[in-house]
Amino acid sequence: MTDSKISADLIGTENGKRAAALTSDYAALGERLARQGSDIEAITAKVAEFFVAVPSWGVGTGGTRFARFPGVGEPRGIFDKLDDCAVIQELTRATPTVSLHIPWDKADPRELNAKAKSLGLGFDAMNSNTFSDAPGQAHSYKFGSLSHVDAATRAQAVEHNIECIEIGNAIGSKALTVWIGDGSNFPGQTNFTRQFERYLAAMADIYKALPGDWRIFSEHKMYEPAFYSTVVQDWGSNLLIAQTLGDKAFCLVDLGHHAPNTNIEMIVARLIQFNKLGGFHFNDSKYGDDDLDAGSIDPYRLFLVFNELVDAEHRGIKGFQPAHMIDQSHNVTDPIESLISSANEIRRAYAQALIVDRAALEGYQGDNDALMASDTLKRAFRADVEPILAQARLLAGGAIDPIATYRASGYRAKVAGERPASIGGSGGIV
Numbered sequence: 001m002t003d004s005k006i007s008a009d010l011i012g013t014e015n016g017k018r019a020a021a022l023t024s025d026y027a028a029l030g031e032r033l034a035r036q037g038s039d040i041e042a043i044t045a046k047v048a049e050f051f052v053a054v055p056s057w058g059v060g061t062g063g064t065r066f067a068r069f070p071g072v073g074e075p076r077g078i079f080d081k082l083d084d085c086a087v088i089q090e091l092t093r094a095t096p097t098v099s100l101h102i103p104w105d106k107a108d109p110r111e112l113n114a115k116a117k118s119l120g121l122g123f124d125a126m127n128s129n130t131f132s133d134a135p136g137q138a139h140s141y142k143f144g145s146l147s148h149v150d151a152a153t154r155a156q157a158v159e160h161n162i163e164c165i166e167i168g169n170a171i172g173s174k175a176l177t178v179w180i181g182d183g184s185n186f187p188g189q190t191n192f193t194r195q196f197e198r199y200l201a202a203m204a205d206i207y208k209a210l211p212g213d214w215r216i217f218s219e220h221k222m223y224e225p226a227f228y229s230t231v232v233q234d235w236g237s238n239l240l241i242a243q244t245l246g247d248k249a250f251c252l253v254d255l256g257h258h259a260p261n262t263n264i265e266m267i268v269a270r271l272i273q274f275n276k277l278g279g280f281h282f283n284d285s286k287y288g289d290d291d292l293d294a295g296s297i298d299p300y301r302l303f304l305v306f307n308e309l310v311d312a313e314h315r316g317i318k319g320f321q322p323a324h325m326i327d328q329s330h331n332v333t334d335p336i337e338s339l340i341s342s343a344n345e346i347r348r349a350y351a352q353a354l355i356v357d358r359a360a361l362e363g364y365q366g367d368n369d370a371l372m373a374s375d376t377l378k379r380a381f382r383a384d385v386e387p388i389l390a391q392a393r394l395l396a397g398g399a400i401d402p403i404a405t406y407r408a409s410g411y412r413a414k415v416a417g418e419r420p421a422s423i424g425g426s427g428g429i430v
């Protein structure tokens with residue numbers, strides 16, 4: 001018996017208002033898909049089994065380096081954050097796990113387990129933090145962490161990552177994501193080669209501490225906080241890291257961590273081809289690492305990324321199991337609404353990629369028919385797959401319209417009364 005945050009009665013009442021329309025829309029889409037040889041029930045079943053992890057840091061209001069404008073009823077700590085994550089899961093049935101960030105979410109693992117169990121949640125990849133100094137730590141990360149010139153600072157950063165593995169191991173996590181802010185702001189400030197050597201040696205020490213069934217994800221990012229050079233700046237360096245470390249090391253692709261106009265879907269294809277795609281941090285961006293809601297700026301790009309994932313699935317690549325996580329900063333919206341919406345957009349891109357006519361696409365590619373190949377993708381992208389998403393939620397006990405149901409629940413107003421000393425989330429999103 002789980003401790004529901006949104007009553008099943010309310011979800012039932014709200015779904016009742018929309019059930020007839022969904023039945024009719026779902027039947028119409030089913031007929032359309034049947035004409036191209038696709039089975040809507042099979043697609044719905046696949047969508048229902050697609051999950052994305054919610055980041056604990058995403059349920060607090062984010063901010064920029066200029067300001068943060070907190071909302072009402074913000075979570076005061078990890079246990080409030082887990083309550084908010086449960087709301088997202090109960091309504092979408094797409095987010096059964098939470099990705100923790102240490103030290104922000106540090107707590108007794110037994111209490112974390114008990115709370116997660118009471119909410120029907122699990123834990124996804126652990127995230128370490130050596131891009132800021134924790135109170136009282138012996139060595140500062142001002143000039144780097146895993147690649148720092150000082151051995152004691154590197155050792156401290158390694159130790160922190162090992163602690164993240166230990167906490168993760170106690171709460172059922174199976175992966176560690178490592179992103180560092182190490183880099184330089186001035187030409188000449190660091191020796192690129194020595195710095196990368198130090199980083200690789202430190203990562204090898206962390207790798208040695210991984211349990212047998214764990215994976216380690218290195219996350220590349222082009223710039224920020226370092227503005228001249230970054231140690232793990234792109235997928236090329238990231239691939240070198242994963243290949244150097246070993247079979248349990250993979251590359252994590254954060255969609256916002258590339259130069260504008262970078263062909264991210266092709267990076268994804270390359271990493272898949274060489275079995276080094278670890279997973280994603282989903283978000284969207286217009287200019288840089290904007291951490292905007294997934295699918296809010298360029299839904300076509302998100303679809304094209306999923307087109308590569310479904311292509312790999314279609315080819316039956318062995319051991320292909322990328323981790324799906326959201327990594328966003330919500331500055332002007334209710335974070336719960338943004339995360340509900342993002343989980344749906346991610347599933348939407350997946351559903352659209354599932355209805356691509358792959359046999360036709362392959363035929364057009366073989367015939368060098370560029371126009372029809374492109375049109376085959378566009379046709380799937382243009383399809384309104386909302387009935388599939390809604391049906392998948394409904395069958396799993398979620399809401400046909402999760403945002404409307406969330407608003408009807410009054411959850412935010414209720415927790416606002418219970419969380420007077422709200423400290424909010426972190427604005428520092430990686």
Ligand SMILES: [Mn+2]
Nearest residue numbers: 254281327430
């Ligand atoms: Mn990220």
